[in-house]
Amino acid sequence: MRLVLAALLLMGLPVHAVGPDEILPDAALEQRARAISSGLRCLVCQNQSIDDSDADLARDLRILVRERLVAGDTDKEVEQYVVDRYGEYVLLNPRLSGHTLILWIAAPVLLIGGIGWIVLARRRKTVQAPAELTAEEQAALANLERD
Known part of the structure; x- marks a missing residue:
C-alpha cells in the first residue's frame, strides 16, 4: 500500500x-x-x-x-x-507588441461581448402583456362561444 x-x-x-x-x-x-x-x-x-x-x-x-x-x-x-x-x-x-496585440485583446473583448449578447437576448424574451382585442375580434370570439 x-x-x-x-x-x-x-x-x-x-x-x-x-x-x-x-x-x-x-x-x-x-x-x-x-x-x-x-x-x-x-x-x-x-x-x-x-x-x-x-x-x-x-x-x-x-x-x-x-x-x-x-x-x-x-x-x-x-x-x-x-x-x-x-x-x-x-x-x-x-510578447505584447503591435502584431500580437489582437491576441491579447481578443479574448477579453469576446468574453465581454458574449456576456453582453446573453444579457440582451434575455431582456428581449420578456413576456409582453397581450394587446386588447379589437371589436371585430371580440365579435368573432362571441360567435365561437355561442356555437
Whole structure:
C-alpha cells in the first residue's frame, strides 16, 4: 500500500526531459537554463516547453540554450537568439507588441461581448402583456362561444 501511495505522489511531480548529459555543472547556470527552457515551446510537440519534451529538436534547443549561457549571454540575449532563429512562435507566452496585440485583446473583448449578447437576448424574451382585442375580434370570439 505504501508503495502505491508513493508512486501516486511521484506522478504529481513535474517531469523534465532534460538528460543527465545536458545538465550544466554550474548550478546557477543550470537554474537559468531551466528558467529559459520552461518558456520556450517545443516546435514538434507545440504545447510543451522544451524542458518537458522528449523530441530531438527540443533536446537540440536545450543544448543551444546552455551553450549560449556558457558563452556568457544574458537570459534575454539567449531568448532573443532563439526567437531570431525560430520566430516568436517558439515563445510559450507571446510578447505584447503591435502584431500580437489582437491576441491579447481578443479574448477579453469576446468574453465581454458574449456576456453582453446573453444579457440582451434575455431582456428581449420578456413576456409582453397581450394587446386588447379589437371589436371585430371580440365579435368573432362571441360567435365561437355561442356555437
